[in-house]
Amino acid sequence: MIEEISQDGALRRDLAFSYRLYSPADSTGECFFLLHGSGVDETTLVRLAREIAPRATLIAVRGRIVQEDGFRWFGRITPTRFEQHSIRTETDAFAGFVADAATRHHLDLSRATFLGYSNGANLISSLMLLHPGLIERAALLRPMPVLDDVPATDLSKVRVLMIAGATDLTYAPFAPALVTLLSRHGAEIDARIVPSGHEFGSADAAIVRQWLRGSAAQAG
Incomplete structure (x- = not known):
């Protein structure tokens, strides 16, 4: 599956993170x-994103922290505790x-959606909180809060979709805390639960598609 997807976009190393366009x-x-x-690697969300938005430009990025035979976005201490400096x-x-x-690829960030899964979703939530103004729209699959110290950030212009798995026993219990955290900073949150575990699938794609249509209508 990864080899088939990788033929669609060459791996680029011209920026700080390796990525496929x-x-x-x-x-x-x-x-x-x-x-x-x-x-895993940067190709694993491509099929899901194509299911959500077949005609969108995709920037599939690879985390820089090596983990066994794949990659992640920052270091972890336990499955639910993470290295804050990292x-x-x-x-x-x-x-x-x-x-x-x-800048390089002439992308309009006002039309960008940041789609992250698990550790990638957690990087996106950290990005919203530490670099306000960069993200306007984010879809977070199976996320949890990871920052110990959160700055006083204004997220009132940010729309966030969060999807937890009903049987994701390790991470789903932390999702409400992230909803509360982002809401307190002003973000508009749409929190959903799908009948699955930590894995993602077509049910997530359908929810993200529907949410994006609503976001577009609201922006219009």
């Missing part, structure tokens, strides 16, 4: 930054990557 000829101008989960260092670097990628 998928830009269809009939692109709508919307774009998705894709942040994978732990222990979170901040990698979040700062990713903020720079987003700005550089937008």
Whole structure:
């Protein structure tokens, strides 16, 4: 599966993070930054994103922390405790990557959706809190809060979709705390639960598609 997807976009190493760019000829101008989960690589969310938005430009990014035979976004101490210095260092670097990628590939960040799964979703939530103004729209699959110290950030212009898995016994119990955290900072939250575990699938794609239609209508 990964080999088949990888033929669509060559791996690029010209910015701070390795990434693949998928830009269809009939692109709508919307774009998705894709942040994978732990222990895999940048290709794992491409099929899901294509199911959500077939004509969007995709920027599939690879985390820089090596884990076994895959990658992650920042170091962890236990499955639910994370290295705070690593979170901040990698979040700062990713903020720079987003700005550089937008400039290099002529991306309109006002039309960007940040789609993250698990560890990738946690990087996105950290990015919103540590670099306000960069993200306007984010879809977080199976996330949890990871920052110990959160700055006084204004997220009143940010729309966030969060999808937890009903049988995700390790991470779903932390999702309400992230809803509360982002809401207290002003973000508009749509929190959903799907009948699955930590894995993602077509049910997530359908929810994200529906949410994006609502976001577009609200923006219009």
